[in-house]
Amino acid sequence: MVKLCKHLPVLLLLVIIAVYSACAGRSIGGAPSERSDRNYYRAPAAVEERRREAAGGMRRYSDADRESAAMDDAPATGKKNEAQQRMVIYDGKYRISVESVKNTIKDVEGIVERYKGFLQAVNTSDSYRRANIILRIPVDSFDAATKDVEKLGTVLHKVVSASDVTMQFSDISLRLKTAEKVRERLYQLLKRVDKVKERVKVLREIARLNTTIDSYTVQVNYLRDRATLSTIALDLEAIVRDTARQYISSPFKWIAQLSPGQRSIYEIDAGVSYTNPQGFFLLKDEFFERRGPYLFQNPSRTVSMRIGTVENYPPADRKFWNEAFAIDIENRKYKVAGRHTVEGKNGLNFDAYRIILSDSSSYIAAFGMADKKIIIFETRIDNDDIYKNNKAAIDKFLSTVGYEK
Numbered sequence: 001m002v003k004l005c006k007h008l009p010v011l012l013l014l015v016i017i018a019v020y021s022a023c024a025g026r027s028i029g030g031a032p033s034e035r036s037d038r039n040y041y042r043a044p045a046a047v048e049e050r051r052r053e054a055a056g057g058m059r060r061y062s063d064a065d066r067e068s069a070a071m072d073d074a075p076a077t078g079k080k081n082e083a084q085q086r087m088v089i090y091d092g093k094y095r096i097s098v099e100s101v102k103n104t105i106k107d108v109e110g111i112v113e114r115y116k117g118f119l120q121a122v123n124t125s126d127s128y129r130r131a132n133i134i135l136r137i138p139v140d141s142f143d144a145a146t147k148d149v150e151k152l153g154t155v156l157h158k159v160v161s162a163s164d165v166t167m168q169f170s171d172i173s174l175r176l177k178t179a180e181k182v183r184e185r186l187y188q189l190l191k192r193v194d195k196v197k198e199r200v201k202v203l204r205e206i207a208r209l210n211t212t213i214d215s216y217t218v219q220v221n222y223l224r225d226r227a228t229l230s231t232i233a234l235d236l237e238a239i240v241r242d243t244a245r246q247y248i249s250s251p252f253k254w255i256a257q258l259s260p261g262q263r264s265i266y267e268i269d270a271g272v273s274y275t276n277p278q279g280f281f282l283l284k285d286e287f288f289e290r291r292g293p294y295l296f297q298n299p300s301r302t303v304s305m306r307i308g309t310v311e312n313y314p315p316a317d318r319k320f321w322n323e324a325f326a327i328d329i330e331n332r333k334y335k336v337a338g339r340h341t342v343e344g345k346n347g348l349n350f351d352a353y354r355i356i357l358s359d360s361s362s363y364i365a366a367f368g369m370a371d372k373k374i375i376i377f378e379t380r381i382d383n384d385d386i387y388k389n390n391k392a393a394i395d396k397f398l399s400t401v402g403y404e405k
Contacts, residue, residue: 085166086164086166087164087165087166087169087223087224087227088139088162088163088164088165088166088227089162089163089165089223089226089227089230090139090142090160090161090162090230090231091159091160091161091162091163091230091231091232091233092142092146092149092158092159092160092161092230092231092232092233093157093158093159093160093232093233093235094149094150094155094157094158094232094233094234094235095155095156095157095158095235095237096149096150096152096153096154096155096156096234096235096236096237097153097154097156097237097238097239098152098153098154098236098237098238098239099153099238099239100128100238101124101128101129101130101131101236101237101238102128104131104152104153104236105122105124105131105133105236107152108133108135108149108152108234111135111137111145111148111149112135112137114148115137115138115141115144115145116138116141117135117136117137117138117141117145117229118135118136119133119134119135119136120134120135120136120231121133121134122134127358127359127360128238128360129237129238130235130236130237130238131234131235131236132233132234132235132236133233133234133236134231134232134233134234135149135231135232135233135234136229136230136231136232137229137230137232138228138229138230139227139228139229139230142230142232145230145232146160146232149232149234152234152236153236153239165223165226165227168223169220169223169224169227172216172219172220172223173220175216176213176216176217176220179209179212179213179216180213182209183206183209183210183213186202186205186206186209187206189202190202190203190206248331249331250324250327250328250331252324253310254310254374254376255324255325255328256328258328258365258376258378260355260357260361260363260378260380262293263290263293263294263306265306265308265309265310265376265378266290266308267308267309267310268288268307268308268309269309269373269375269403271370271373271403271404271405272307272309272375272401272402272403273345273400273401273402273403273404274307274397274400274401274402275397275400276296277296277305277393277394277396277397278393279298279299279393280296280297280298280303280305280393281296281297281298281299282295282296283295283296283297287306293306294306294380295307296397298390302381302382302383302386303379303380303381303382303386303390303393303394304379304380305377305378305379305394305397306377306378306379307375307376307377307378307401308375308376309373309374309375309376310373310374310376311372311373311374312369312371312372312373312374315372317369318349318351318369321367321369321374322351325351325353325365325367329353329355334355334356334357335355335356336353336354336355336356337354337355337356337362338353338354339351339352339353339354340352342366342395342398342399343399344368344398344399344400344401344402345399345400345401345402345403346370346402346403346404347370348368348369348370348375348401348402348403349368350366350367350368350375350377350398350401351366351367351368352364352365352366352377352395352398353365353366354387360383360384361380361381361382361383362379362380362381362383362384362387363378363379363380363381364377364378364379364381364394365377365378366378366398368401368403370403371403371405373403375401375403377398377401379394
């Protein structure tokens with residue numbers, strides 16, 4: 001009797017471990033058997049066969065046991081309904097062809113707001129020709145949301161699925177509760193164990209249980225999140241036009257030659273004067289020897305500027321050249337973001353056009369008239385934010401440009 005009392009803590013520990021192993025279907029603290037778990041969810045009949053073969057050994061919880069445990073833990077009211085409530089994960093994947101990806105993203109934001117969901121991810125590429133979007137929508141609104149999604153454009157491909165994870169959630173929840181109860185009993189046992197060797201054993205089992213509990217908690221939270229908010233993944237792609245349009249070049253050489261990508265104006269009249277812009281490199285030798293496309297460039301090479309002159313031929317006034325330039329912009333199908341006038345030196349005024357290119361960069365073309373010359377200024381800017389940060393510097397440089405015979 002004395003010996004039995006002496007080893008009672010260790011025996012109690014072994015009993016607790018055996019109970020947990022029976023309930024959780026695994027050795028305490030150890031990783032779950034991958035084959036056992038897979039067969040449990042995918043082939044329950046095979047698991048039942050193993051249970052019958054293991055009669056007389058450790059008893060595992062049956063589905064009825066799990067439901068009973070869930071009923072025991074449920075509140076007094078509505079126990080049956082909560083136990084029978086199904087947990088279903090809804091997923092939708094769509095590939096849709098749309099007129100404008102950028103505008104469609106705004107429509108998607110409207111869908112999310114309408115059904116009180118959120119955008120989990122938005123990724124665009126190829127200058128808004130493509131986009132990948134992930135929406136999270138409450139499951140009760142999944143059907144309505146998918147109907148709205150299908151109205152965004154032409155649906156090229158779709159996959160909609162529903163996965164019942166009620167059994168999986170119930171099983172993991174039960175394992176989690178069992179592990180937490182066993183851990184609590186081990187903490188109580190730890191208070192009564194005096195021997196260092198036995199305390200080490202208990203602490204080792206508690207540490208293993210902590211890892212197991214953390215893993216189960218992550219799985220439970222994941223399943224609960226997926227069963228509460230459905231997931232809709234969208235692959236948007238802009239419609240590719242098959243019709244080709246013939247570009248009609250301007251009859252005026254200097255307008256037809258203007259190009260964002262390469263230099264086309266090489267002459268600079270000796271009467272042109274300007275002040276070098278602060279914070280920009282002067283690439284004088286390369287520019288005047290026609291080895292470089294730009295006269296000024298900032299250190300990050302995100303803003304590049306050049307200037308040149310052409311003959312005012314045929315002789316025309318400022319209004320005529322503005323109309324001719326506007327026609328050429330329309331023929332090229334350029335998107336004009338704005339037009340403004342900058343006053344230079346000696347009565348020289350520049351009409352500046354800002355054009356947004358297909359890669360989201362900006363191209364500014366400005367021209368002013370002085371005597372028999374047209375002074376042409378061009379700038380290439382990488383993106384809209386850089387333009388906003390450098391607009392004042394660009395206009396300031398234009399304001400220093402003058403012309404004298």
